[in-house]
Amino acid sequence: MLLIHCPYCDATLPExxxxxxxxxxxxxxxxxxxxxxxxxxxYLFIRTNARGPHFERWRHVHGCARFFNAVRDTxxxxxxxxxxxxxxxxxxxxxxxxxx
Amino acid sequence: MTTQRHDFDSAPFxxxxxxxxxxxxxxxxxxxxxxxAAALSLDLPTAIGQRATAAGAEVFCLGPDEWxxxxxxxxxxVAASRNAYGQIPHSLVEISDREITLRISGAQALTALxxxxxxxxxxxxxxxxxxxxxxxxxxxxxxxxxQDFRMDVWRSFLPHVRAILDQVMVELRSGL
Ligand SMILES: [Zn+2]
Numbered sequence: 001m002l003l004i005h006c007p008y009c010d011a012t013l014p015e016x017x018x019x020x021x022x023x024x025x026x027x028x029x030x031x032x033x034x035x036x037x038x039x040x041x042x043y044l045f046i047r048t049n050a051r052g053p054h055f056e057r058w059r060h061v062h063g064c065a066r067f068f069n070a071v072r073d074t075x076x077x078x079x080x081x082x083x084x085x086x087x088x089x090x091x092x093x094x095x096x097x098x099x100x
Numbered sequence: 101m102t103t104q105r106h107d108f109d110s111a112p113f114x115x116x117x118x119x120x121x122x123x124x125x126x127x128x129x130x131x132x133x134x135x136x137a138a139a140l141s142l143d144l145p146t147a148i149g150q151r152a153t154a155a156g157a158e159v160f161c162l163g164p165d166e167w168x169x170x171x172x173x174x175x176x177x178v179a180a181s182r183n184a185y186g187q188i189p190h191s192l193v194e195i196s197d198r199e200i201t202l203r204i205s206g207a208q209a210l211t212a213l214x215x216x217x218x219x220x221x222x223x224x225x226x227x228x229x230x231x232x233x234x235x236x237x238x239x240x241x242x243x244x245x246x247q248d249f250r251m252d253v254w255r256s257f258l259p260h261v262r263a264i265l266d267q268v269m270v271e272l273r274s275g276l
Contacts, residue, residue, distance in 0.1 A: 001218070008164050009148045014218035016233055062233045064148050064163035 007084045008066045021057035024069040112272035113206035122174040126167040128190035139184035199252040209247040215268045
């Protein structure tokens, strides 16, 4: 089982309390009606599918119930960091160095 | 293999269904927390899992903007909330019937809970708690003493949770 650090509870807790919620930092277009079909398709369905560090959303659903963001290595399944929802996307180089 | 002596007469832990008690869910943004706490005459702790006990009221911080409140007498709390509502936006919802509270106590209460709860409950300080899981059901766990817990279980999940705990009781009793 993975152990995940919830930035709101400030505790490292078992994976079964959490739910994965897709890629992070995907903003809904301000005015969808101005988008082409291709742009709307990309917003809805096209994802990074990263091999390595991946910015993703999680929800501490059986706990404080908050959504937060995480950087997880999709190869090793290792969580490099977690941070509160709404915080800026962290610089990957700095994240990697901090996790070393 | 167990080295424990079998004692078929003693109950390893006790499960009691606690009687109905007024329970509320309070939501308020962090910026308004202090003002609302003053208006409701309640201590609203900010650390998740922390609890505050006052005369006739128990408050449990479930999330950064969410508290469960148990009160002996609901009317004064509802009145205070209504008075504050215009100035301090918040939501106070009565949820007394949503969950059934089980009291789990006795020599092996901790062991019984670890059968379904993935958290390290042993490390949880007495007087605190957590919203967590028991098997697949979300529960609110209150640690009142080392081997004395309350567990709020959503009504529809109760038969499932009780069935597992009853099985655990049989297994612990038989020395497994
Ligand atoms: Zn949390």
